[in-house]
Amino acid sequence: MRAHPQWAQRYAALKLELAERYACDRHAYTRAKQPFTWEVLAA
Amino acid sequence: VPQAVRVVAYDQRWPTLFTAQASSLRERLGDVALRIDHIGSTAVPGLAAKPIIDVQISVAAFEPLDAFRAPLVGLGYVFRADNTSGPSGTSASLAAPAAHTSTSAARGASASNSPCYSATSCAPTRNGRSATPR
Numbered sequence: 001m002r003a004h005p006q007w008a009q010r011y012a013a014l015k016l017e018l019a020e021r022y023a024c025d026r027h028a029y030t031r032a033k034q035p036f037t038w039e040v041l042a043a
Numbered sequence: 044v045p046q047a048v049r050v051v052a053y054d055q056r057w058p059t060l061f062t063a064q065a066s067s068l069r070e071r072l073g074d075v076a077l078r079i080d081h082i083g084s085t086a087v088p089g090l091a092a093k094p095i096i097d098v099q100i101s102v103a104a105f106e107p108l109d110a111f112r113a114p115l116v117g118l119g120y121v122f123r124a125d126n127t128s129g130p131s132g133t134s135a136s137l138a139a140p141a142a143h144t145s146t147s148a149a150r151g152a153s154a155s156n157s158p159c160y161s162a163t164s165c166a167p168t169r170n171g172r173s174a175t176p177r
Contacts, residue, residue, distance in 0.1 A: 001087045012091040015084075019050035019093075026046035 007040050051094050057085040061096050068100065071114035077101040 001008050014036055022029040061081040068079055083097030084090050102111055112122055
């Protein structure tokens with residue numbers, strides 16, 4: 001992520017969106033981030 | 044109690060907060076800590092994140108637990124049981140005073156910990172262990 005700012009940008013946008021959607025459910029927030037995380041790891 | 048999710052804009056102070064925390068950790072842990080690394084979103088410059096400084100401490104062996112648990116508890120960290128992010132038996136989790144911290148040890152080879160500087164964070168104080176993927 002440090003080496004690929006474009007991923008970081010997308011990740012930030014996703015996190016802000018999910019934080020709003022799951023504002024009171026940290027576990028749901030974390031789960032919802034995972035597909036992106038795996039996508040990055042697989043890239 | 045549900046835990047609120049608060050993602051904030053990148054804060055230039057995060058690396059400094061890590062460095063300060065790492066100094067305290069190094070002082071307490073000495074040679075027990077093979078490495079002390081800033082991990083997670085707050086370690087990525089420019090990335091919006093929950094204001095939690097994740098710190099990973101690498102150790103040579105996961106037992107005896109108190110080799111690193113005791114010094115961390117001495118710093119105000121609380122051992123917790125709800126870190127279920129990985130296979131059990133590969134890491135331990137600790138929560139910090141001002142907020143929370145998790146310490147985990149990779150299979151006999153590393154431990155990690157994460158101080159949280161968020162004023163709004165909720166720190167569970169149960170015990171347990173699990174793994175934190177790098």
